[in-house]
Amino acid sequence: MKNHIIKTENISKTYNPDTVPVHALKAVNLEFSKGEFTSIVGPSGSGKTTLLNMLGGLDKPTEGHVEVDGVKITGMKDSKLIEFRLQNIGFVFQHYNLIPVFTAKENVSFIMLLQKRSKKEMEHRAEELLNKVGLGDRMDARPKQMSGGQQQRVAVARALASEPKFILADEPTANLDTSSAMNLLDIMEKMNKEQGITFIFSTHDQRVIDRARRVITMVDGQVHTDEIHKESSSTITENDSQRIDTE
Amino acid sequence: MMQSLNRGSHEIMIDNMVRFHTGYAQVQDYRFEEEASLDNAFYFDNELENRITATNNRIEMVLPRIQTFMLAGNDYATRGAMVMGIDAEKEHAFNNLKDNLISGEFFEPNDRKAVVTAGLAKRLQLETGDVLVLIGQGRFGMSANALYEISGIVRHPIREMDNQTVYLPLAEAQFLLSADGYITNLLVSTSSDRFTNTITSAIASEIDDEELTVFTWTELIPDLLQLLEFDLVGAYFLAAVLYIVIGFGFFGTILTMTLERMREFGMLLSIGMQRIKLAVVVLIETIFISLLGVLLGMGVAWLFLYYLHLNPIQLTGDVAEAIIEMGWEPILPVSFAADQFYTQGFYVFLIALVVFLFPLVKIFRLNILEASR
Numbered sequence: 001m002k003n004h005i006i007k008t009e010n011i012s013k014t015y016n017p018d019t020v021p022v023h024a025l026k027a028v029n030l031e032f033s034k035g036e037f038t039s040i041v042g043p044s045g046s047g048k049t050t051l052l053n054m055l056g057g058l059d060k061p062t063e064g065h066v067e068v069d070g071v072k073i074t075g076m077k078d079s080k081l082i083e084f085r086l087q088n089i090g091f092v093f094q095h096y097n098l099i100p101v102f103t104a105k106e107n108v109s110f111i112m113l114l115q116k117r118s119k120k121e122m123e124h125r126a127e128e129l130l131n132k133v134g135l136g137d138r139m140d141a142r143p144k145q146m147s148g149g150q151q152q153r154v155a156v157a158r159a160l161a162s163e164p165k166f167i168l169a170d171e172p173t174a175n176l177d178t179s180s181a182m183n184l185l186d187i188m189e190k191m192n193k194e195q196g197i198t199f200i201f202s203t204h205d206q207r208v209i210d211r212a213r214r215v216i217t218m219v220d221g222q223v224h225t226d227e228i229h230k231e232s233s234s235t236i237t238e239n240d241s242q243r244i245d246t247e
Numbered sequence: 248m249m250q251s252l253n254r255g256s257h258e259i260m261i262d263n264m265v266r267f268h269t270g271y272a273q274v275q276d277y278r279f280e281e282e283a284s285l286d287n288a289f290y291f292d293n294e295l296e297n298r299i300t301a302t303n304n305r306i307e308m309v310l311p312r313i314q315t316f317m318l319a320g321n322d323y324a325t326r327g328a329m330v331m332g333i334d335a336e337k338e339h340a341f342n343n344l345k346d347n348l349i350s351g352e353f354f355e356p357n358d359r360k361a362v363v364t365a366g367l368a369k370r371l372q373l374e375t376g377d378v379l380v381l382i383g384q385g386r387f388g389m390s391a392n393a394l395y396e397i398s399g400i401v402r403h404p405i406r407e408m409d410n411q412t413v414y415l416p417l418a419e420a421q422f423l424l425s426a427d428g429y430i431t432n433l434l435v436s437t438s439s440d441r442f443t444n445t446i447t448s449a450i451a452s453e454i455d456d457e458e459l460t461v462f463t464w465t466e467l468i469p470d471l472l473q474l475l476e477f478d479l480v481g482a483y484f485l486a487a488v489l490y491i492v493i494g495f496g497f498f499g500t501i502l503t504m505t506l507e508r509m510r511e512f513g514m515l516l517s518i519g520m521q522r523i524k525l526a527v528v529v530l531i532e533t534i535f536i537s538l539l540g541v542l543l544g545m546g547v548a549w550l551f552l553y554y555l556h557l558n559p560i561q562l563t564g565d566v567a568e569a570i571i572e573m574g575w576e577p578i579l580p581v582s583f584a585a586d587q588f589y590t591q592g593f594y595v596f597l598i599a600l601v602v603f604l605f606p607l608v609k610i611f612r613l614n615i616l617e618a619s620r
């Protein structure tokens with residue numbers, strides 16, 4: 001018996017079904033397990049974002065349904081789904097969507113406030129997580145005072161703060177320079193290895209793809225390949241990034 | 248602001264009109280309204296005074312006046328003047344007339360002296376101590392000519408009256424005009440305009456079967472009242488326009504704020520903030536911003552009004568002339584009632600609530616994907 005944390009059952013998504021239909025997803029069947037470090041790749045327009053939105057309950061499939069931890073989230077009432085996301089799913093967005101008026105620590109605490117955790121726990125956990133992502137000295141900085149990479153690390157800390165079952169990240173490194181991107185990947189990988197946090201992220205970036213243990217390739221709204229890289233080789237990654245740097 | 252100015256002007260204007268000109272109510276011979284002549288004067292004695300005063304306990308007192316047009320002059324010039332025989336003590340009790348003295352003093356009841364208003368004095372180049380000639384007709388065509396020493400010069404707040412009034416002691420005027428015991432107008436005073444109608448109907452029923460009639464001040468100067476109402480409507484209209492302008496300005500602010508934050512709102516819904524919670528936060532923000540605006544606005548307005556209160560705007564030129572014509576003083580006084588601030592603050596608060604509907608609808612309609620794009 002498999003331990004599926006997410007399962008999609010024949011999900012399809014058609015945008016503008018009445019005017020110019022766009023078939024963004026076509027009968028996708030996927031299963032994700034606890035502890036995965038998975039990359040979703042594919043050309044632009046292949047349906048990566050659409051798929052991640054389905055997994056996170058941010059959008060509804062036209063057909064089929066999505067189960068998270070045995071709970072069917074497709075067709076859930078809006079407010080119930082929001083609550084479900086709060087308790088079960090972490091998000092990291094491409095544009096590091098932090099609350100601009102809050103400090104790093106407040107941004108991380110905020111999601112725990114929504115979860116109605118105690119003030120003490122919030123404080124403690126926010127500091128701990130910011131330390132882990134290497135921002136122990138930037139706790140009181142506001143998003144505008146931080147670099148893109150730093151903001152994205154705050155976003156990861158925020159996603160972790162709610163203790164979700166998995167974290168979804170749509171192109172988390174797309175707006176980052178190479179060293180920031182690799183640094184973010186290091187942190188995600190470390191969280192994954194040490195604490196078994198499940199990450200599912202989409203990317204265009206070959207260096208990021210190389211770090212994933214499972215790579216799902218989307219083409220034209222369908223799963224083209226779904227490969228397990230038994231051992232993500234750090235040597236290859238290093239060579240790779242060196243090669244790119246010297247180019 | 249505008250209402251403050253307007254209300255201030257109106258209060259003072261009504262007060263001046265009532266106290267110096269018409270009284271809150273006025274008793275006349277029933278023919279006097281048609282023909283304001285001495286022939287239509289009526290007999291006034293203590294008995295009538297007591298009867299009228301007794302009709303309602305809101306009546307403070309009655310002020311007898313006998314008035315007619317005569318020629319007033321000196322060696323230098325001659326002008327038409329409104330000669331008014333008054334009980335100076337009573338007038339003073341009603342409108343502080345003596346406080347308006349520019350020079351000299353008021354006559355005693357039995358003096359044979361006159362007090363001239365400042366405008367007339369200027370036109371005739373009269374000063375206290377000079378002699379004034381009055382030429383005219385008394386009751387039933389009797390000739391009425393006399394010389395009076397001017398005991399004082401007084402400023403009348405209604406410009407039209409200021410330019411043409413000669414005050415005489417009541418008894419002296421009655422003698423001059425061959426109208427012993429007769430008066431043309433009996434002003435009735437009360438403590439507040441609220442009682443005008445009450446006292447008027449009380450008096451009306453008392454003098455019902457006599458050749459007398461009673462008017463409220465609004466009946467005596469309907470033209471002015473109309474102007475006033477028109478003016479008030481104008482003020483309310485202006486206020487409405489202002490509120491709309493404020494409303495749209497505020498709406499613009501909130502609109503921009505909301506639209507700018509759609510991505511943020513979308514993110515908050517994504518990570519798990521309930522729409523209702525988000526709405527509450529935005530409501531608090533909206534109220535906070537509006538309160539800040541209201542407090543700031545009130546502070547500035549208060550300072551400005553306070554300044555105007557201490558330094559009323561002196562109007563000059565055409566505007567001033569126009570206002571003088573209407574019997575105002577050529578200043579823009581302000582009404583300084585605190586309740587106006589609260590009311591307007593409350594309106595702005597209401598506007599904030601209405602404006603909040605926009606982010607409210609936006610938040611509840613928000614599509615996460617569209618917002619975060």
Ligand SMILES: Nc1ncnc2c1ncn2[C@@H]1O[C@H](COP(=O)(O)OP(=O)(O)OP(=O)(O)O)[C@@H](O)[C@H]1O
Nearest residue numbers: 015016022023024043044045046047048049050051
């Ligand atoms: N809201 C929408 N309305 C209509 N069509 C849409 C909408 N969102 C996405 N699409 C279309 O669906 C298809 C899949 O889009 P999606 O954003 O999932 O691709 P993607 O793999 O994430 O691409 P990229 O790498 O550029 O981010 C595309 O053809 C896209 O144009």
Ligand SMILES: [Mg+2]
Nearest residue numbers: 048049050170
């Ligand atoms: Mg995408």
